[in-house]
Amino acid sequence: MLLDLLDNETLAKLFGYLSIFCWIIVFTPQFYENYVGKNTEGVSVTFLLLWIFGDILNLLGAVLEKLLFTMLLLAMYYLLADCLIMGQVIYYRRFYSKRSYENEETVYNSRKSSSNPTPSSSTIIPSKSNSYSTFNNNTSNSKIGGSNNIGSSISSSNSSSSSSSSYTSNSTISNNEFSALLKKNNRLDNEVSSNTRRVIRLFFVCSILMWVGLLAGSALFFFGPNQKEVDLNQWHLLPQLLGWGSAILYCSSRIPQIMQNFRNESVEGLSLCMFIFSVIGNVTYCMSIMLDSMEPTYLLINYPWLLGSGGTLFFDFTIFFQFYMYRHSPKNNFNNISPT
Template sequence: MVGLFASSTLALSSLTTTNAGPDLTVSEALSGIAGSISLVSWIVLLLPQLIENYKNGRADALSLAFIAAWFLGDVANLIGAIWGSLLPTVVAIAIYFCFSDMLLLGQCLYYNSLTSKASADSSPIDTPQITISRPTQDLSTEHDPLITDFERRRSSVASRRSSVALERQRKDSLSSILRDDANSLSPAAREVLSILAVIAAGTVGWALAYYSGAWNVKGDPEGGREMPMGAKVLGYLSAVLYLAARVPQIVKNAREGSCEGLSRLFFLLSLLGNITYGAGILLHSTEREYVMDNLPWLMGSLGTMAEDIIIFIQFRIYSKKDHHHRTVEEDA
C-alpha cells in the first residue's frame, strides 16, 4: 500500500547502485534525499492506520475496495519488479509492501467480523408461542424440553456476549495505554513530529548510503538493458490501480458524512511520499526524454495527491460532526 511507489520501482531504481559516485551537484543530492524520504514514507505508511484500528477496536471506516485495489497494485508492482530484474532491494521492498497490505486487510476483515458478530448477538431472540391442549398433569412433561432448549440458547448467547465483553475490556485497557501516552500531545503536534521524523530518517539514510559508496545517481543498474514490455505494462497497471483505489474511500466518506476511524497521518505520509517522489524525479533531470519516460508515474503521483487533498477536505468538513459523535459515545 504505497501510493505511487510501486511505479517508482521502475524509475527510482536508476538512482541506486552499488558503485561509489563522484561529487554530486546540489540538484542531484536533493534528488537523492527526496527519493530516500519518499521510500521511508512508504515503509511506515500503514503504521498509523493499523494503530488507529487497534485503538478503536474496529476498522469499518476503511473501504475494503480501497485496500483491495491498493493490494492488487502492489502485487502488479512486485511481479513487474521481478519480471524486469530490478535490484534485489527493490524486489524486497515490493514484497514488504504486499505483506503490509495483507496485514491491514487481515486486520480489517477480523474487526469487521467481530462487529458483525456483536451486532448479530445483540439482536433479540424471538421465542415461539406454543399452545398445547393437554391435561394439566402433562404440561410439565411437554414443556420441559422446550424450556431447556430456550435456556440453552439464551445461555449460549450470554456466553458469547461475555466473551466479546472480556475481549473488548482487554483491548480497551491496552488502547487506553496508547491513548494516555498520546494525550500528552495534540493530534496536530504528533503529526508534525511524525512527518519531521520521516524527513530526518530519509535524509540520514541517504547520507549514510552516499558516504558508504552505495549511491551513485549517474549509475545504470540495468546496464543499459531495455525494460521488458510486460514489466512496463505491469508498472502502468499498478499506477492505474493506485489512482483508482482512493475513489471508493472518498465515496464512502461522502456517503457516511464522516472520516472517523481514518488516520489523517496515513494520508499525510502518502502525500509526503508522492511529493518527494515527484521531486526526486524532476530534480534528477528535466531533460525531455527523461521526463517523458517518467511522465505516467508523475501524472499518477499528481492525481493521487489530488485525491489525498480531497480526503483532507473531507476531514475538515466532517471534523465537527465526528467530534460530536465521539463526545456522545464517551458520555454514554
C-alpha cells in the first residue's frame, strides 16, 4: 500500500500541507457570505479579536520555539486572513451601512414627496407682499363663476378626503398586520428562549467536563506512572508561555460567537463551510505534529499548539449543533419583514 511506502516524516508533511490547504480556503466561504449579504452582524467581533491576538502569540511562539515550517506558514496565514475578515466587518458596519442608510433615506424622501399631491394655487397661504392682490383675484373669480367654483371645491374636497381615508385605511391594515406578526414573533421568542437556556446550561457543563477530562488525560500521558520521563531542559519558558496564551485565546474565542448565536437564536450571516474546513484543518494539523513524533518530550513542547487546534473541536461541533438547531429559526424569516 501507498501508506506503507511513506515514513512518518513524509506523512507529517502531507498532513501539514493538507492543513494549510484547508486553512487557505477556510475563510473564502465567510468572505463570500459577507460580500453577498453586505452584512457582518452574524460574526462576533470579540471572536475575531481573540482569534487575532491568538494568531499573534501563535506566530511569535512558533518562531521562538523553531517549530515545523508548515506551522510557521499556518501561523502567518491565520493572522493575514483574520485581519482581512476584520477589515470586512469594519467596512460593512461603519462605512457601507452608513452609505446604504443615506441612500435609503434619499429614496424614502423622494417617494414621500412624490406621493403627496402638490397643493393648488388656491390653497397656498399668501405672503405679505401679494396678499391683497390675491384676495382681490379670488374675490373677483368667485363673483364671476361662483357656482362652478363651489362645485369644483366640493368635488376636490371629496376626492382628497376619499384618497386620504383610503391611504389611512391601507396604512392601518399594514401596520396591524405588522403588529400581529411582531406579537407572534415575541411569543415564539419566549418559547424558544426557554429551550435555549437549557441548551446553554448543558453547553457549559459539557465544556467543563471536556476540559477537566482533557487536561487530566494529558497529565497522565506526560507525567503518569510507567511513562517515559520528560526532558524539561528542552522546554523553553517564553515560547511556551506564548504558545499557551495563543491556545487559551483560540479555545475561548469560539465562546463569544457561540453565545451570540444563542442570544440571537440564529446563525444567519455565518458560513457553515468555514467551520467544516476549520475542523478538517485542525485535525490534519494535529496529525502532522503527532506523525512527526510521539516522543513525550516532543509532544509536550508542541502541546500548546496541539491544544490550540484540538481544543477548539468541541466548540466547532457546538456551532455545528447550532446550525442544526436554528436551521428553521423563525427569526431568519421575520428579519425580512418590515412595515409598509
